[in-house]
Amino acid sequence: MGDGTTAVTRDAPPRAYDCTIAAAPATFLLVSFRRTPIWKVIARGGTRAGGRRPWLATRLGELVATPDLVAPP
Numbered sequence: 001m002g003d004g005t006t007a008v009t010r011d012a013p014p015r016a017y018d019c020t021i022a023a024a025p026a027t028f029l030l031v032s033f034r035r036t037p038i039w040k041v042i043a044r045g046g047t048r049a050g051g052r053r054p055w056l057a058t059r060l061g062e063l064v065a066t067p068d069l070v071a072p073p
Helices: 025-032 038-043 054-063
Strands: 020-023 047-050
Touching: 020 025, 025 038, 025 047, 025 054, 038 047, 038 054, 047 054
Parallel strands: none
Antiparallel strands: 020 047
């Protein structure tokens, strides 16, 4: 909204999502910022993917923008 607030609404008809990801917040951040390989996390059971197309979860690192980590001068 324009005044700094937000609203969350529920979808009227139930939707089927292609991929859902279940992961701990720290694990999610490490994988999405490319600090830990997703295959290592999957092998250790640190995350699960489900839905109609769970293989899309392997592209998580490509979909999240990594912040620029530039050292100060």
